[in-house]
Amino acid sequence: xxxxxxxxxxxxxxxxxxxxxxxxxxxxxxxxxxxxxxxxxxxxxxxxxxxxxxxxxxxxxxxxxxxxxxxxxxxxxxxxxxxxxxxxxxxxxxxxxxxxxxxxxxxxxxxxxxxxxxxxxxxxxxxxxxxxxxxxxxxxxxxxxxxxxxxxxxxxxxxxxxxxxxxxxxxxxxxxxxxxxxxxxxxxxxxxxxxxxxxxxxxxxxxxxxxxxxxxxxxxxxxxxxxxxxxxxxxxxxxxxxxxxxxxxxxxxxxxxxxxxxxxxxxxxxxxxxxxxxxxxxxxxxxxxxxxxxxxxxxxxxxxxxxxxxxxxxxxxxxxxxxxxxxxxxxxxxxxxxxxxxxxxxxxxxxxxxxxxxxxxxxxxxxxxxxxxxxxxxxxxxxxxxxxxxxxxxxxxxxxxxxxxxxxxxxxxxxxxxxxx
Numbered sequence: 225x226x227x228x229x230x231x232x233x234x235x236x237x238x239x240x241x242x243x244x245x246x247x248x249x250x251x252x253x254x255x256x257x258x259x260x261x262x263x264x265x266x267x268x269x270x271x272x273x274x275x276x277x278x279x280x281x282x283x284x285x286x287x288x289x290x291x292x293x294x295x296x297x298x299x300x301x302x303x304x305x306x307x308x309x310x311x312x313x314x315x316x317x318x319x320x321x322x323x324x325x326x327x328x329x330x331x332x333x334x335x336x337x338x339x340x341x342x343x344x345x346x347x348x349x350x351x352x353x354x355x356x357x358x359x360x361x362x363x364x365x366x367x368x369x370x371x372x373x374x375x376x377x378x379x380x381x382x383x384x385x386x387x388x389x390x391x392x393x394x395x396x397x398x399x400x401x402x403x404x405x406x407x408x409x410x411x412x413x414x415x416x417x418x419x420x421x422x423x424x425x426x427x428x429x430x431x432x433x434x435x436x437x438x439x440x441x442x443x444x445x446x447x448x449x450x451x452x453x454x455x456x457x458x459x460x461x462x463x464x465x466x467x468x469x470x471x472x473x474x475x476x477x478x479x480x481x482x483x484x485x486x487x488x489x490x491x492x493x494x495x496x497x498x499x500x501x502x503x504x505x506x507x508x509x510x511x512x513x514x515x516x517x518x519x520x521x522x523x524x525x526x527x528x529x530x531x532x533x534x535x536x537x538x539x540x541x542x543x544x545x546x547x548x549x550x551x552x553x554x555x556x557x558x559x560x561x562x563x564x565x566x567x568x569x570x571x572x573x574x575x576x577x578x579x580x581x582x583x584x585x586x587x588x589x590x591x592x593x594x595x596x597x598x599x600x601x602x603x604x605x606x607x608x609x610x611x612x613x614x615x616x617x618x619x620x621x622x623x624x625x626x627x628x629x630x631x632x633x634x635x636x637x638x639x640x641x642x643x644x645x
Contacts, residue, residue, distance in 0.1 A: 227574070227634050229374045234366055234629050241362050241629075242349060242622055244268060246342030248358040249351035253324050258302040258388045261324050265305050265361070265386045272369045274307030274384060281388070281399045289402065291597055293552045294395045299388070304396050306405060307384040309368060312643035315379025318636055319410035319600065320368070321397060321590060322361035323390030326353035327614050334616035350619045355608025359620035360413025360628070361386060363607055367633035380640030383407055390590050393551030397590035398597065406598045409564040409639055411632060414589050415608025418624060418631075420572065422565055422603055423476055423584035424591045425484060426512030426555030430525065432457055433545040434493075434504040447500030448538060451493045454504035456536060457529070457544060461486050461508070464528045472513070476584040483584070484511035514557035514584070522548065553588025556595035556602055564601045564639065571634035575627065586610065605631070 244264070253261035262278075269276055281299040286292050305324075311317070329339035329352045337343045339352045349359070368382055383405055387396030414421075434454040439447025465486040477483040488508045494501035512521050526546055532539040558565055560582075572580040587610070591602035607624035 227637065230370045230376065230633050231630050233370045233374050234626055234633065237366060238622060238626060241366055241625060242344050244365070245349050245354065245359055245362045245625070246344065248361070249342035249349070249353055250340055252340050253326055253353065254328050255296070255325055255389070255392060256302065258324050262303055262305050262386060265324065268365055269305065269307035269384065272307070272365065272372055274309055274368070277306040277308070278303045279403070281395060286395060286399050286402055289398060291398055291554060291593055292395065293393045293550065294389065295550055296389065296392065296395070299395075302388055304388060304400055305386040306400060309372065309378070309382040309384070311378040311380045311382075311640060313379060315641040315643075316408035316639050317381040317383065318639050319383045319385060319405065319407040319594065320364040320632070321385040321387065321410055321412045321594070322357055322364055323388070323396065323590065324358075324361070324386050325388050325391050326356065326358070327391055330616060336617050347622055348619045349622060350617060352618055354612075354618050354620040355415045356613035356618070357414050357606060357608060359608050359625050360415070360606035363413050363625050363629040363632060366625070366629040367636065370629065370633050371636065376637065377643040378636070378640040379643050380408070382636060382640065387590070394553060394590045394593045397593045401593060401598050407600055410591070410594050410600050410602045411568070411635065412589055412591050412602060412604050413606030413628060413632070414585070414604050415610050415613050416585070416604055416606050417609045418605070418607060418628060419581040419583050420568060420603055420605050421583060421585040422560065423514040423557040424555060424589050424602070424604060425514070425585055425587060426516070426518065426553050426592055427509050427588040428512065428518060428521065428548060428552040429507065429509055429550040431547040431549055432506040432529065433547070434506065435542040435544070436500065436502040436504070438502040439500040441498035441500060444500050447502070450501045450504040453536075453538065454491065454493060454506055456532065457506060458488060458491075460528060460532055461488065464525070468524075474584065476582065479583060480586050483586075484513050486510045512555045514555045516555065518552065518554070554592025554596045556592035558595070558601045558603060562601055565603065567638040568603050568605065568631070568635045571631050571638055574634055575631050
């Protein structure tokens with residue numbers, strides 16, 4: 225099929241795409257405040273003519289699923305949104321999944337613009353969520369609208385999803401899956417800088433409690449400093465990270481310095497400068513490879529910590545406590561020769577006249593929930609950049625939103641097939 229009309233329509237909508245992205249950024253959809261941005265999505269879905277399903281997640285409906293890890297009890301007022309473009313029948317279906325939640329803006333003084341302004345300057349739109357991943361969501365909607373506006377009739381269904389809670393573990397996508405939304409393939413436009421990610425790293429949050437013994441700072445030798453013992457734990461984690469990554473031979477990780485990182489995000493201890501602290505709390509994140517299981521990595525970290533007593537006898541009688549808490553993201557993967565991978569790669573080749581760069585994601589996504597929970601082949605492909613995500617002065621290039629929309633529209637045509645009349 226000649227996609228010239230679809231391409232021309234997409235590039236004619238640049239101004240409208242920028243305005244939609246600006247409206248989404250201007251609604252501060254941090255955790256628990258997603259509703260106003262979802263209202264913008266709902267309005268756009270109605271304008272396109274999608275069949276809408278809008279609902280508030282009920283914890284009781286998803287809490288018993290093994291993938292559920294969420295410390296949020298109340299989702300009321302902040303709905304999931306699904307928009308369906310029904311096909312003519314007989315074709316393969318596709319999920320186009322984007323998350324509406326964004327991380328907090330951080331130190332506003334580090335921004336050159338208001339983080340929720342959506343400033344458009346020099347071909348870029350700035351603001352929290354621009355690259356992660358409201359720009360990607362605009363690309364999805366632009367692709368769907370282009371197919372509708374140019375009269376392309378598909379055999380298979382398009383299921384557009386705007387979900388909450390991705391940044392905290394994926395409860396929104398899990399709820400959509402358990403509501404019955406499945407498909408023959410899925411694209412998630414996280415910020416890949418127009419690379420294809422057929423493999424997604426998983427991750428888990430952990431907390432380690434390190435015990436010490438209190439004493440007066442003037443006679444600190446009578447105590448055991450939990451901070452010092454905590455530093456031994458950190459060194460042990462660094463050694464584990466090195467061991468876990470030194471034999472990663474998968475070529476898709478060839479350009480990633482640390483394929484499966486162990487990050488220390490918090491280290492807290494002590495309440496008084498003149499006291500020896502008796503407890504240190506370390507919180508962090510461990511990456512999980514597409515070839516690994518959550519349970520296997522949990523055991524590996526536990527075994528690593530049990531070995532602390534080999535070099536320090538303090539840990540024999542005062543072993544550390546390992547806890548798993550908060551978000552976790554399932555790993556996922558698709559075979560390099562899978563038909564869905566071939567369809568998306570062919571669409572990319574048509575748009576750019578060169579094959580795509582194929583890598584593995586350095587972070588977790590909702591893709592693992594869809595692939596492991598719903599047996600849905602998932603590809604991560606989007607217009608933003610990882611370097612800009614979660615950073616001050618987050619931005620996205622408008623040109624790449626349009627390009628990704630063109631690739632996605634072409635991939636949908638190939639995957640869902642066209643009904644000729």
